[in-house]
Amino acid sequence: MPERLGPPREKPLFSRVALVGLGLIGSSIARAVRHLNLAGTIVAIDQDEGVVARVKELGLAEEATTDAAAGVADADLVVICVPVGAYGAVAAAISKSLKPGAIISDVGSVKASVIAQVQPHLPQGVFFVPAHPVAGTEHSGPDAGFSTLFFNRWCILTPPEGTPDEAVERVREFWSAMGSNVEVMTAQHHDLVLAITSHVPHLIAYNIVGTAADLETVTQSEVIKFSAGGFRDFTRIAASDPTMWRDVFLHNREAVLEMLGRLNEDIALLARAIRWGEGDKLFELFTRTRAIRRGIISVGQETPEPDFGRRRDGQ
């Protein structure tokens, strides 16, 4: 494994960390926190009894429960890791049992909506530091997580105005310990940036895979067989968790529709260039886009290996 986490801390960062939602992200945090000794005790909370049972089998936490209110009691850090449509319900369920001085954080892919849902429920003396680790895979559930998921990835913090610096610093330290680079920005800017770097790419991928499946002139079996021409790249993110992504689009509506409008303008120009045989316009764009990939590779956010380094034998 080239991705290496540091050695375990001698002293945990937090004495009690509660994770609400043990899917890909929550279970990856549990594994990293355990591996790095970032918490004295990990409490796993999930409304799905099957997930709680699996968390116990996998030994991901010292305690595991479906009772969110009981689970967060005495926690120094609570990390909400559920689909962003469920934040209001989670916040309402835990608000009365939060310990004074506790830090609440999360991992949601949208931030303005998350703040609007959570803030009203929080008692005085509890600090909300919203976070978004820009990391993931197309797999879901507690078995899909792994401790190095956040290594060399960015984590964006969007503390609302008035959040104490100490709380922000503690959350920064938590993510840095898991190998992430941390950046702070406003929730509004986050939602715009992620609309183009994550949300709209997912929407477009879902769309092309759906359209391809519905064509009457090309069979689904042909789409599958000949997918190595480029299409299969899109199927990866179009295989991401449906609940999570439904909620992302419903909760970042304006930015997603704005970015989609921009894309539509640009694709209309490309279509016109194709129709009228304007090869120079196509060539100019296709040359320019290569530079962006080189940039991503040069900052270590992508492998330089051809074809993502993937195996060609389907293994």
Added chain:
Amino acid sequence: MPERLGPPREKPLFSRVALVGLGLIGSSIARAVRHLNLAGTIVAIDQDEGVVARVKELGLAEEATTDAAAGVADADLVVICVPVGAYGAVAAAISKSLKPGAIISDVGSVKASVIAQVQPHLPQGVFFVPAHPVAGTEHSGPDAGFSTLFFNRWCILTPPEGTPDEAVERVREFWSAMGSNVEVMTAQHHDLVLAITSHVPHLIAYNIVGTAADLETVTQSEVIKFSAGGFRDFTRIAASDPTMWRDVFLHNREAVLEMLGRLNEDIALLARAIRWGEGDKLFELFTRTRAIRRGIISVGQETPEPDFGRRRDGQ
């Protein structure tokens, strides 16, 4: 290396194979043909003197030249591996020196246009078996090729009506030897299938990368940093060879614009569902698209490893 080619043949399939264009595809064919002993002699032809020099340095062929007419003389098999916009010029250059009984093939990503460009130049007694190996990477040039590129990938043959079965069978055998699965269909159907499985995905990827680079509200540095949210997947195919792809779009115009129209209809519905908060419609699509990826994995055209199995440390 899990991808294995078979042992070399005792007797070559062709005594003399001429490859016109030694980029990613042509140089991969040269390597595979050499490895498998599919040709007594390989002749490499490229109009770029630098490529010819590099082919000699790499030892990819017994003979290497910029003179297409001289290079194809006495060849039993000529494979055109240049951008599809250059086929007419290549066919005109080689037509007079083709040996009677020679088979002409190619690797172009569009087929109806290729046939229209090449057929008029071919003398009687020479047989054209157009081929399209659905394989590639985002890298270009003679150094980017490798002998297993076609292993476990599909190669589509689109012989025009009247092409003798024996010629088709010899080309089928050639690709099968390199590890490909071979399918025969009409050029028109090929162009429609590849529009959705390859051409439109590339166009969409080029478009989103171009749009992202032009935004005034999100910096290019932010797009690059936070690209692991999904965007970077698109940058791979948007880093493909600009000349090749310009030509593909100009030469498969109708099918590309038709498929793009379908995508636009579907994305308009999705945008409307987002605007009006119709979560069920989103959820239904996002669930359906997972099945397509499972299909691609189950036929061995994709790795089941999360995130394409790519490394997270940027190596």
